[in-house]
Amino acid sequence: MSRQTNNPANDSTHTLRRIIDALDDLEFGAVEITVHHGRIVQIERREKVRFDKEHRPNEEASASTIRD
Template identity: 65%
Template sequence: MKSNQLNAVSNAHATAEQVAEAEVLRAIRDTAFGTVEIIVHQSRIVQITRSEKVRFDKTA
């Protein structure tokens, strides 16, 4: 591969990483009570699972 092609691949990879990182942050911000699970394979985020708890007041 030529240098320009390597840079394009590297930039595409960086963009994908930035998108994944932004999604992790969004999942955390959007979860009031619960868990955010991040699955990583070979140092790359491949899955984000968000579980949210809904709690009800006992007096209601």
């Protein structure tokens, strides 16, 4: 498995594809791109999962207990 490092266009295309993949289906979160000496060296994806307050089982159970 060899990667063509001599072709900057190939590296750019691969890097852009990785950034797009990191953004794909991201609802809440961040994509961080780290650059050293003008070159992208790292891509991080942090995704947050958010839950609606009304769908928490513990709150619904305690709310029904309070009403009784």
